[in-house]
Amino acid sequence: MFKNIIIGQYIPGTSMIHGMDPRAKLIVVFVFIINLFIANQFVSFSLLTLYVLGAFFLSKVPIRFFLKGLRLIAIIIVVTFLLHLFMTREGEPLFSVGFLTVYEGGVKQGAMISLRLFLLVVMTSMLTLTTTPIALTDGLESLFNPLKKFGVPVYEFALMMSISLRFIPTLLMETEKIMKAQMARGANFLHGSLVKRVKAFVPVLVPLFIQAFKRADELATAMESRGYQGGAERTRFRQQNWRGLDTFVLLTVVALMFIVLALRWLS
């Protein structure tokens, strides 16, 4: 059931975007999202869409993986579009359906907001599709590093995160094993009312939790005996290297920000 599980959505590849420093990708996506919210002109949105299209082609990730991410969000996009379409009363009235009148402003507003959401989802998927969870953790860690000065245990959070990633498949496989053991003794997870099915899960969760605590204890002992000391200075095996390409991509998104800002002021 849980065999060959893939954590996160990472699609291995060797594209230019795959090769970028995770920190650069995180910052670029962040700035891009700001751009999305500054944009209020047709030209700005066209530019932003082109930017996403460019990234899509460069990433060489098949389109179906993006569509998978969009499937969940599609309803929200459609509903937001319809809400804005009918609720905004600006500009010329275009046509009416029953008691609802659609105005020109509504169409504009609806299209803008939906496009914003759409681009946001595609761009964030781009990040998770081209970056391994562990690289993302590393990237976040070094971006949040300055917070160490204020006593935020940034490194410890990152370690926790990576240990969680490490143990997700282990715990899933264990869940499967326990479920099979319970099924062999007559437990039924597939039939009956929702309440019944949820209740059937309790005997799975109890041993799972007990095992997880035992694992945590043993892992802590193993880590300690391998010389881990909380808070001590450590070196890093996984090095991040920020290359010219990363700076270049960052500059493009910043340039885009200036254009979008300028267009907003000019209007």
Added chain:
Amino acid sequence: MVSLLAVNNVSFRYQPEMPLVIKGINLTINEGEWLAVVGHNGSGKSTLAKMLNGLLQPEEGSVVVDGLFTNHEKDLSLIRKKVGMVFQNPENQMVATTVKDDVAFGLENIAVPSEEMKDRIENSLKKVGMSGYENAEPHHLSGGQKQRVAIAGVLAMKPSIIVLDEATSMLDPEGKTHLREVMKQLQVNEGISVVSITHDLEEMRQADRVVVMKEGAMIAEGTSKDVLQQKDLLEQAGLMLPLPARVGDRLKKEKGWPLPKSVTNEEELVEALWTLKQKN
């Protein structure tokens, strides 16, 4: 022989009101030797193992590694570099999401520069026969492979002693054999001392010296051949002889077959039976 680690008159209990788990143990571990510590569950052998690198501190007595006392907090990091440990459950000692990151974990802890890590990781994976698995994820490895990665993780830190705390007990026969072979090679080629806490008699046979524990005390010490001969002793320690030895034993006792005294493994039994058949 140079002694690397000395356990001096050590006693230990987990809680003040509880009975002693370890009672006045004296033990030395020499350079390049393989020492097996045997005894059945609750004999205190795992507790003893955890004291060898300072995971537990003795209540009385001292544990000294290369001149460093395990109860000196500041020396612990160095002691753990010298005395590596591999535990029972292969699943619960891998910290990282890939093999190479896991081997790197210990190196990061002792602040090895990152340029140096790559070589050390490659080297130690090679020594345990796990080259080519650098990027493998833990859940795609077998138990035996995970244990070998754990050994590589310890090996990368260039230890002088590796303690195997029932490291083979959860593996299938093939995994067990492979792990024993790897450890033997490390002992012979790298001169690393091995301390194996075990109730596996095959592992015990591989040792140069065997210590038998019962109820927290050492009840016997000798070469593995000597100890394996003393059947009463093994029974006292709750250990079962390997099948060939039991077969040989019963053939002698019940059938009165004139087999030689020292039948400890399959080859010896086969050899003895052949010789017997040829004589008749």
